[in-house]
Amino acid sequence: MDRDEPAGDSGEDRLIARFFRPLVTAPGALGLMDDAATLTPPPDHDLVLTVDALVAGVHFFPHDPPDLIARKALRVNLSDLAAKGAAPAGCLLALALPSDTPEAWLEAFSRGLRADVEEFACPLFGGDTVSTPGPLTISVTAFGTLPRGTAVRRRGARPGDRIVVTGTIGDAALGLALRRGDEAAARWSLNEEQRSLLIGRYLMPRPRLAVAEALRISATAAMDISDGLIGDLAKLCRASGVAATVQAAAVPLSDGARRACDADPAVRTTLLGGGDDYEILATVPPAALSQLQRRGAELGIPFTDIGVIEAGDGPVSVLDRNGKALDLARASFSHF
Amino acid sequence: MDRDEPAGDSGEDRLIARFFRPLVTAPGALGLMDDAATLTPPPDHDLVLTVDALVAGVHFFPHDPPDLIARKALRVNLSDLAAKGAAPAGCLLALALPSDTPEAWLEAFSRGLRADVEEFACPLFGGDTVSTPGPLTISVTAFGTLPRGTAVRRRGARPGDRIVVTGTIGDAALGLALRRGDEAAARWSLNEEQRSLLIGRYLMPRPRLAVAEALRISATAAMDISDGLIGDLAKLCRASGVAATVQAAAVPLSDGARRACDADPAVRTTLLGGGDDYEILATVPPAALSQLQRRGAELGIPFTDIGVIEAGDGPVSVLDRNGKALDLARASFSHF
Numbered sequence: 001m002d003r004d005e006p007a008g009d010s011g012e013d014r015l016i017a018r019f020f021r022p023l024v025t026a027p028g029a030l031g032l033m034d035d036a037a038t039l040t041p042p043p044d045h046d047l048v049l050t051v052d053a054l055v056a057g058v059h060f061f062p063h064d065p066p067d068l069i070a071r072k073a074l075r076v077n078l079s080d081l082a083a084k085g086a087a088p089a090g091c092l093l094a095l096a097l098p099s100d101t102p103e104a105w106l107e108a109f110s111r112g113l114r115a116d117v118e119e120f121a122c123p124l125f126g127g128d129t130v131s132t133p134g135p136l137t138i139s140v141t142a143f144g145t146l147p148r149g150t151a152v153r154r155r156g157a158r159p160g161d162r163i164v165v166t167g168t169i170g171d172a173a174l175g176l177a178l179r180r181g182d183e184a185a186a187r188w189s190l191n192e193e194q195r196s197l198l199i200g201r202y203l204m205p206r207p208r209l210a211v212a213e214a215l216r217i218s219a220t221a222a223m224d225i226s227d228g229l230i231g232d233l234a235k236l237c238r239a240s241g242v243a244a245t246v247q248a249a250a251v252p253l254s255d256g257a258r259r260a261c262d263a264d265p266a267v268r269t270t271l272l273g274g275g276d277d278y279e280i281l282a283t284v285p286p287a288a289l290s291q292l293q294r295r296g297a298e299l300g301i302p303f304t305d306i307g308v309i310e311a312g313d314g315p316v317s318v319l320d321r322n323g324k325a326l327d328l329a330r331a332s333f334s335h336f
Numbered sequence: 337m338d339r340d341e342p343a344g345d346s347g348e349d350r351l352i353a354r355f356f357r358p359l360v361t362a363p364g365a366l367g368l369m370d371d372a373a374t375l376t377p378p379p380d381h382d383l384v385l386t387v388d389a390l391v392a393g394v395h396f397f398p399h400d401p402p403d404l405i406a407r408k409a410l411r412v413n414l415s416d417l418a419a420k421g422a423a424p425a426g427c428l429l430a431l432a433l434p435s436d437t438p439e440a441w442l443e444a445f446s447r448g449l450r451a452d453v454e455e456f457a458c459p460l461f462g463g464d465t466v467s468t469p470g471p472l473t474i475s476v477t478a479f480g481t482l483p484r485g486t487a488v489r490r491r492g493a494r495p496g497d498r499i500v501v502t503g504t505i506g507d508a509a510l511g512l513a514l515r516r517g518d519e520a521a522a523r524w525s526l527n528e529e530q531r532s533l534l535i536g537r538y539l540m541p542r543p544r545l546a547v548a549e550a551l552r553i554s555a556t557a558a559m560d561i562s563d564g565l566i567g568d569l570a571k572l573c574r575a576s577g578v579a580a581t582v583q584a585a586a587v588p589l590s591d592g593a594r595r596a597c598d599a600d601p602a603v604r605t606t607l608l609g610g611g612d613d614y615e616i617l618a619t620v621p622p623a624a625l626s627q628l629q630r631r632g633a634e635l636g637i638p639f640t641d642i643g644v645i646e647a648g649d650g651p652v653s654v655l656d657r658n659g660k661a662l663d664l665a666r667a668s669f670s671h672f
Contacts, residue, residue: 037386058467084374
């Protein structure tokens, strides 16, 4: 309740000046020296708004590299913007810091944030830094813009639409298992490159902003995959009032994921049910599929056709090569 | 690191549906069933963006009534919008909840938030709810709108401008001392009405949104008082590159604050240096003062002239009735 704690209001101005003012490039941010920032939206555009909170020990390991924590905190929000078809316009940062947070941690955190703010043209507009007796907690609000009325929603999927995903699925869930040192992971017999690729997918999502425009043009519905392919597809189906069938064999896997799956068939459940991929899940009318895939290929972000939207109310069936329904759908469902 | 904790992703959908979906009235919020919300800004308007984080045990007492915690979390942001001259357009909520948070707490919290979302026409656009092993942490992002280029900043104060404040100053700092049961507060010999008014000022700030337009018309600079009058005036002076002189006797006090001050002269330092008033501090050219005061009177929000902006670089002098500089300015400065 003391407003003069070291990392509280007393230290806040110094801390902001030292670590966060260098990240501010938007004139409306007023150099972080005001109560609020201003943004002039482009004419005839909508704003897209999203917020994500990350807690040390829950959403990241406390000893993860601070620059990667900052980048992931921003990227999970940018991924939401991408899925809606928006271009980033800026972000706000709320940071609750334990009083023993080393300056070196903040230096590395702000360095990571700066790298991504620049890479994704998403300037810091403002923030709030407070002290906490608990775990370090990060909340990032990101806002993007898109032409008025063109946001891609979860609820537009129609029977007959093809279901597509970008990139490869399940890598981050395997990366998390590897980082945790899960016993099972030892049996996957991955080489060092495969291991580090999977761990990297967990630590550093790649927001698929490059395909935002293509989604606006072609997709009837979209979301990013943050809680696992099957669970997130179920959410999309619920929002759209439809059902879905996924061909398990069509789901795109990285080399490492495929190898892990060959070594341990139980990995399939992790791949299809695990979270944190931050790939795009979208539905697209069959007539628009090849255009979307062509555009994705041009951008180096493949869209893979994994199944079809059907009439019905919500259930997602996952079929094996023989058309037999897999149990994992049910197993995965129980998580959501 | 587990994404399936009770208050985490597994419970999040249920929790949102039960407690927060009823707060959603903006169509762009998509019933909170999407990754992000959309907002269509009015033509030729700027957006004003602000975020504040509140931590249990740091910014509020864990056993404060949850509805008041929610309202304060929103109101401190609305106060920032008011000080910039903006009208509320909406908010986003990030909530980190301990796993033992009772449903009754959430019910009361969402009820309080709903009351204020309705009172201030600031609909909930979206949010994120996560679990934390630490204290309950709330981060509210609020966004408002105002005609393009009219935001009132901290940095516009000019020598000769009068310094004005809304309402009365220092009540919340006294209310906090009363709530804490500080020994000194026992000596203030306040009656029950005065005590409860002061405590109420601490628990429930009143965002001065009604004067936003008047500020846009008349003020050269403005901010809300969240860290104490003198410290915040010093920040405004630094941002504007000016100095200031305040007449201590002119600072408007409530009956309770005046009585406490009479009983214990040391209270003056608390009144002028303490935080959490969420009144507006503004500067206004002498020629515009009476118009602003007239408009404030019409709205039931008095603007009191407490001093003058001077050439110089930052120092704030506080003078007593005899024109003698008070030490409290220096004492207060050391906090900032």
